[in-house]
Amino acid sequence: MPATQSDTPTLSAWETSMIDVFVRAASLIGLPRSIGEIYGLLFCTPQALSFDELVERLQISKGSVSQGLKVLRQLGAVKLHYVPGSRRDHYQPELSMKRLVSGFIKDQFEPHLLSGSQRLDNIEALIQEEGDEASRGHALDRLETLRSWQKRTRKLMPIVMAVLGGAKFFDKESTDQETII
């Protein structure tokens, strides 16, 4: 082979395109490009990849990879894979759509939903304190609309998970739903 060439460990055409799909998907759900790239490359690659391999093949900074993997771990979108003989952490992508979606919902969606409930209670208090006898009715009306939206969203989650393949899911009061589908 020719002498010391710069040896950019370039990605093949299909890898680039497939990673692009994940970059778009990430952006769609509000995650930065670098996270799409990392998950995308792991998705393309047969073997587990180490931190360094991600940095080199994607040509992005260590900082981005470190933070990106942190988020992906939190979401349950990557798994640590032990490689004998190597001291480095190796990563593999989570391939179960159900688990990916579940992780995303639990991490990014549910918190907003829950904090939302408290916010609505606060708003109700504010409406009561407020004078304006006349407009109070409308305000409370809209508040109820909001509450009904919340409730429906919550009911939707377990159904989504079920359709995605047999889910156990958060729901304080409803009857058991270990394995619906």
Add this chain to the structure above:
Amino acid sequence: MPATQSDTPTLSAWETSMIDVFVRAASLIGLPRSIGEIYGLLFCTPQALSFDELVERLQISKGSVSQGLKVLRQLGAVKLHYVPGSRRDHYQPELSMKRLVSGFIKDQFEPHLLSGSQRLDNIEALIQEEGDEASRGHALDRLETLRSWQKRTRKLMPIVMAVLGGAKFFDKESTDQETII
């Protein structure tokens, strides 16, 4: 009342809080703050509001309101409301959760899903062109995973709409599903 005071048409406490809920919701689905504010104020207010009233009460620029309303119209999240005697357009919020979600999916989600299909076909071609007999198998495997995710996402949509209240929804080949729930 006191002489010409600056008269900031300030929002009441409960309005501010409720608008805040919409600002957060907007951000959650990747829409800018100003759009959350506009929809939020319309949601709080009993009467339809004009362009100018939105500018004044929210204290944001005409540009933001114009662009914000454009997006909200596109999403079907606001409706024009004719007010006799006034030449201005007046707006009211769409209050049906089903229609709101449907508008969002149709406008922001479906396009990505569809363009996605073509992208995957392109990737398949690239994988075939590519040499490397050995790795082709894995690549095609992952491509199939992606296709299955797509398919499941598409199946999910009508179900989501149905749960939200009896939907007619896009689906080329499946059997009739005018009113499921």
Add this chain to the structure above:
DNA sequence: CATTTTGTTCAAGTTTTTTTGAACAAAGTT
């Protein structure tokens, strides 16, 4: 048809988010 009213457009300014890279910590080696 000149003028006013109403709303849109878009380049420039501002703010927010993301990325970088150098300094740092933690743990393993020699």
Add this chain to the structure above:
DNA sequence: AACTTTGTTCAAAAAAACTTGAACAAAATG
């Protein structure tokens, strides 16, 4: 213990997204 490897943190730089406001168009009015 000194050194190396591996990965994290975080302030500063870069990029992206959002907002502003002045110039512009379109339509109604007088």
